[in-house]
Structure formats: structure tokens, C-alpha cells
Amino acid sequence: MIKHLIGLGVxxxxxxxxxxxxxxxxxxxxxxxxxxxxxxxxDLLGGWNGQxxxxxxxxxxLGAYFVAIGQSQFGLAPWWTMAMAAVFAAxxxxxxxxxxxxxxxxxxxxxxxxxxxxxxxxxxxxEWLTGGATGVFxxxxxxxxxxxxxxxxxxxxxxxxxxxxxxxxxxxxxxxxFGYQLRAVREDxxxxxxxxxxxxxxxxxxxxxxxxxxxxxxxxxxVVLAFIEPxxxxxxxxxxxxxxxxxxxxxxxxxxxxVGALVLIGAGxxxxxxxxxxxxxxxxxxxxxxxxxxxxxxVGELARRHIRRLYAKRAQS
Amino acid sequence: xxxxxxxxxITVKFGGVTAVNNVSLSLGSxxxxxxxxxNGAGKTTLFNAVTGFAPMHSGTITLLNKDITALPAFKxxxxxxxxxxxxxxxxxxxxxxxxxxxxxxxxxxxxxxxERLAMSVLEQVGLADRAHQPxxxxxxxxxxxxxxxxxxxxxxxxxxxxxxMAGLNPPAxxxxxxxxxxxxxxxxxxxxxxxxxxAIIELSDHVIxxxxxxxxxxxTPQQVTSDERVIEAYLGTD
Numbered sequence: 001m002i003k004h005l006i007g008l009g010v011x012x013x014x015x016x017x018x019x020x021x022x023x024x025x026x027x028x029x030x031x032x033x034x035x036x037x038x039x040x041x042x043d044l045l046g047g048w049n050g051q052x053x054x055x056x057x058x059x060x061x062l063g064a065y066f067v068a069i070g071q072s073q074f075g076l077a078p079w080w081t082m083a084m085a086a087v088f089a090a091x092x093x094x095x096x097x098x099x100x101x102x103x104x105x106x107x108x109x110x111x112x113x114x115x116x117x118x119x120x121x122x123x124x125x126x127e128w129l130t131g132g133a134t135g136v137f138x139x140x141x142x143x144x145x146x147x148x149x150x151x152x153x154x155x156x157x158x159x160x161x162x163x164x165x166x167x168x169x170x171x172x173x174x175x176x177x178f179g180y181q182l183r184a185v186r187e188d189x190x191x192x193x194x195x196x197x198x199x200x201x202x203x204x205x206x207x208x209x210x211x212x213x214x215x216x217x218x219x220x221x222x223v224v225l226a227f228i229e230p231x232x233x234x235x236x237x238x239x240x241x242x243x244x245x246x247x248x249x250x251x252x253x254x255x256x257x258x259v260g261a262l263v264l265i266g267a268g269x270x271x272x273x274x275x276x277x278x279x280x281x282x283x284x285x286x287x288x289x290x291x292x293x294x295x296x297x298x299v300g301e302l303a304r305r306h307i308r309r310l311y312a313k314r315a316q317s
Numbered sequence: 318x319x320x321x322x323x324x325x326x327i328t329v330k331f332g333g334v335t336a337v338n339n340v341s342l343s344l345g346s347x348x349x350x351x352x353x354x355x356n357g358a359g360k361t362t363l364f365n366a367v368t369g370f371a372p373m374h375s376g377t378i379t380l381l382n383k384d385i386t387a388l389p390a391f392k393x394x395x396x397x398x399x400x401x402x403x404x405x406x407x408x409x410x411x412x413x414x415x416x417x418x419x420x421x422x423x424x425x426x427x428x429x430x431x432e433r434l435a436m437s438v439l440e441q442v443g444l445a446d447r448a449h450q451p452x453x454x455x456x457x458x459x460x461x462x463x464x465x466x467x468x469x470x471x472x473x474x475x476x477x478x479x480x481x482m483a484g485l486n487p488p489a490x491x492x493x494x495x496x497x498x499x500x501x502x503x504x505x506x507x508x509x510x511x512x513x514x515x516a517i518i519e520l521s522d523h524v525i526x527x528x529x530x531x532x533x534x535x536x537t538p539q540q541v542t543s544d545e546r547v548i549e550a551y552l553g554t555d
Contacts, residue, residue, distance in 0.1 A: 175428060176428065177422040177426060177428070177431070180411075180415065180418060180419045180422060181419070181422075183408060183410065183411060183415075183419075184408050184411075184419045186410075187407075187408035187409060187410060187411065188406045188408060190370060190390075190402070190406065191402065191406040191407075191408065191467075192391075192408075192419070193369075193370070193389070193390040193391040193394065194368075194390070194394060194399075194400050194402070194420075194467070194468070194471075195394065195419050195420040195423060195467060195470075195471060196391050196394035196395045196420070196423040196471055197391055197419070197423075198389075198391045198392075199391075252410070307451065308451075310449075311449065311450055311451075311454075
């Protein structure tokens with residue numbers, strides 16, 4: 001755990017220096033960081049706990065809408081609305097989990113698609129609150145300590161802090177009792193019960209935490225976008241991208257989702273600028289390669305080989 | 318001998334089929350109760366009903382005079398049940414130590430102490446040298462012992478062993494028999510489902526014979542193995 005926290009600290013230091021070194025590449029870095037945070041949050045439920053959600057755009061959207069509506073209609077600062085969004089997302093996660101966690105297999109995943117769809121329809125139809133299909137525009141933001149939150153540098157640091165907090169959370173959980181409960185339930189629910197673990201309660205806790213963390217990143221995303229449209233923010237594509245990022249990087253690993261974000265979002269951006277039309281094709285091939293040759297994801301596969309090598313060495317000596 | 322576990326009138330139905338019909342049993346601390354019967358007799362079903370893994374149609378279960386009939390399986394574990402599964406079910410992606418750690422966390426919340434408990438249980442079952450190996454890589458005999466370690470790490474008062482002897486070679490079988498005896502010597506109540514008569518006869522204080530979901534005989538190993546109904550159930554009549 002100490003090793004991972006030190007690693008995180010080093011990365012954080014690099015991140016803090018980043019805007020000074022690459023002042024022109026902030027937008028893409030913000031995307032990478034937000035996706036790293038979202039995918040890591042997703043992974044708490046999807047990877048560590050084995051409950052694959054295809055509806056995490058719901059929580060991104062909740063965060064973004066809370067921030068935008070809070071600011072434009074009620075004059076509430078983003079940090080308050082992000083906290084509110086986190087609580088609301090956790091409550092939504094609780095109820096959704098309570099309804100669906102008795103479903104085993106793919107049914108939970110399928111049902112999560114509906115959550116984002118329902119929220120999208122609410123956002124489109126409740127025009128008085130959400131601006132309907134046109135969306136909400138974020139025209140003003142408070143300036144805490146004189147910091148302009150519309151500046152990319154400030155947004156970069158918010159995204160960096162978000163990603164760091166989420167990864168740190170997972171590092172701590174991975175060593176704690178809760179982390180083992182998550183994995184036990186993922187591996188075998190009956191066997192987990194035989195160890196005194198309540199599978200449903202475990203899944204609910206994971207879902208609530210995952211949802212809350214994701215929505216905080218969603219709030220930052222709202223500030224970054226400054227213009228929130230329901231069909232973009234609640235899109236299935238976004239949910240799938242979050243899940244894919246974690247899966248490609250390595251489910252149930254500390255660094256996998258972040259590596260996934262770097263590869264998918266970073267490479268995606270590179271391809272978009274270099275190959276123009278062909279970028280989706282190359283993106284697709286990249287995903288195919290990982291799925292075929294690294295079924296546990298990039299970090300998952302590396303970690304496994306490392307463990308086996310270690311064990312082989314120990315067995316020899 | 319004071320009762321640790323009592324099960325009265327256990328009946329389990331699957332649709333119209335009665336898998337277990339009105340079976341009762343009781344078990345004191347340090348006692349070993351063997352549950353035998355031909356295939357399909359309802360042994361594992363009874364076992365699952367008592368441990369909370371299969372729904373019961375009727376019956377009551379008490380653990381240390383506390384009615385636990387309505388409690389889900391994980392709460393029964395918390396009150397003192399430990400069980401193994403007939404087909405071993407390790408948490409495959411975890412190491413051997415982590416597998417046991419999951420169970421050890423039930424009674425000790427702190428990581429360091431939980432790890433110590435898990436390690437001592439692994440030593441008890443002879444898997445300490447495998448602690449850091451992925452559970453997936455264990456062979457059958459070691460997987461069995463891992464099942465046992467997981468069941469013991471919850472610090473149970475009653476341990477349920479579902480065919481832990483099956484498929485073991487003679488030396489491994491001897492070891493397992495000695496191990497189960499050592500558990501009862503420590504005061505644990507043991508309920509075991511077993512096909513291997515050698516183990517049943519050697520270990521059981523008391524044997525219950527099931528056939529077609531009914532209790533057809535009960536008594537010491539010697540009594541039941543000479544019981545005509547039992548021989549009939551096993552060998553059939555012509």
C-alpha cells in the first residue's frame with residue numbers, strides 16, 4: 001500500500017508541474033484525468049466487485065447538471081453542488097442496487113443502461129429545471145481566492161485532484177476488509193456468505209461509493225464543458241467508454257483504469273488528429289488487440305505475470 | 318452433553334418433490350455427527366438447509382439455544398457456523414492467504430491481526446508454505462484444505478464438512494481423518510456428510526442415515542452399519 005501511495009505522490013508531483021511544461025495540451029490532459037477518475041470509480045463496482053455497470057454516465061450527468069443548475073438557477077457554488085450530487089448519486093445507487101442486485105448475471109448490467117436513459121428523458125422533459133433538450137449554460141462561476149474556474153489550468157488541477165483522490169481511495173480499500181469483501185463477492189457469492197459476508201450489502205456499498213465518486217468528476221466535467229446537453233452527458237457511449245477504459249486498462253487493479261484512460265483517451269486523441277476518418281477503425285483494432293491478447297487488461301495481465309514469476313522463483317529456491 | 322446445534326423437523330421441498338422430509342438432529346460440542354445415505358438421499362440439501370443456503374419448507378434450527386431459523390446464511394456464519402462446499406469454491410483470483418483473510422476479517426477487523434489469524438489457520442491445515450500462491454493453482458487435496466481453512470478462520474462453534482474426504486488418496490485421507498478428530502478434540506461440533514465409510518466409522522460419535530429424504534436409521538456407526546434398512550437402502554432388494 002505504501003508503495004502505491006508513494007507512486008501516486010510521484011505522479012501527483014508530475015501532474016502539478018504539467019501545466020507549466022505543456023501549457024497547450026491541457027484539454028486532452030483534463031479528459032485523461034477525468035476518465036482515469038471515472039474509470040477507477042467504475043472499477044470499484046465493476047472490477048473489484050464484479051458488477052458491470054453500463055450506466056455510469058448517469059452519475060457523470062448528475063454531477064454536471066447539479067453544478068450547472070445550482071450555479072445558474074440558485075447561485076450555488078460548484079463545491080456545494082458537487083457534494084450534493086455525490087449524496088444524491090449515492091442515494092440513486094442505493095435504490096437502483098436495491099431493485100436490481102437480486103438479478104444475477106448480465107441483468108444488472110442491462111438494467112443500468114435504463115438509469116441513464118431515464119435521467120436523459122427527465123432532463124429533456126423537465127425544461128423548467130434543466131433547460132430541456134437545449135441544455136444548461138454555465139455563464140458565471142465564483143472565483144475562490146481569485147482563481148478563475150473557467151481557466152483550463154484551474155480545471156486541470158481540479159481533474160488532477162479528483163483522479164488522485166479516487167485512486168487513493170482504491171489504494172486504501174484494496175488492503176482493507178471492505179476490499180476483500182468486494183473481491184470475495186465478485187469471486188463467489190455463496191462462498192462469501194460462508195465467510196459471513198452479506199453480498200447484497202457489499203454490492204450496495206460499492207455501488208453507492210462508485211456513484212458518488214463518479215458524480216464528483218461529473219461536476220468538474222460540468223465546469224469544463226460549461227454547457228450541458230442531455231443527449232451528450234447521459235449518452236450510452238459515455239457509459240460504455242468509462243467501462244471500456246477500466247476493462248482495457250485492467251479490471252480490479254489499482255492502476256489499470258488510469259492506464260486505460262491514458263491509452264484510450266490519449267491514443268484516441270492522437271488518432272483523431274493524425275488519421276482523421278480512420279481513427280475509429282484504429283481505435284477499434286486497438287481494443288480488439290487488448291481483448292484478444294490481454295484479456296485481463298493491460299495492467300491486469302502484467303500484474304499476473306509478475307505474481308507468477310515471483311511465485312516460480314520462490315518455488316525454486 | 319449440552320446441545321450446540323438443534324434442527325427439528327426439517328423439511329425441504331423443490332416444487333412438488335420433497336427432498337428432505339421431517340428430519341431432526343442435534344449436536345453437542347466436541348461431537349461428530351456423520352450424515353450418510355445413497356446418492357440423491359438429500360444429504361447435501363439437508364446440509365444446505367441447516368446452514369441457510371437452501372430455503373426450508375418447515376422446521377426450526379437453534380444454535381446455542383438461539384432460534385436462527387429465519388436468519389440468512391451469512392448471519393448464521395457470524396453466529397458460529399463454518400462450512401465447506403462439496404465442490405471447492407476458493408476465491409480464485411486471490412492468493413491462498415487472502416482467501417483465508419476474507420474469513421478471518423469476520424472476527425478481527427484489523428488487517429495485521431486478521432493476517433496473523435489467517436496464517437495460523439493455514440499452518441493448522443498445512444498450507445502455510447503456499448500462502449502467497451494464487452488459489453487457482455492449488456491441486457485438489459490442497460483446495461480441500463483451503464476450504465477447511467476458510468471454514469475454520471471464521472472461528473466457528475459448529476463446522477459443516479461436505480464430503481471433504483472424497484477423492485483423496487489413502488495418505489491424504491488418513492491425514493484428513495486425523496485432522497477432523499483434532500477439531501472435535503478442540504471442542505468443535507462437527508457435522509459431516511461423507512461417502513467414505515472408513516472415515517464415518519472411525520470418526521462419528523453418531524450417524525444419521527438418509528434415504529429418499531427420510532431418516533431411516535440413527536445410532537452409533539456399528540448400529541447403523543448392521544441395520545437392515547440401511548443395507549437395503551444401499552444395496553437395494555430383489
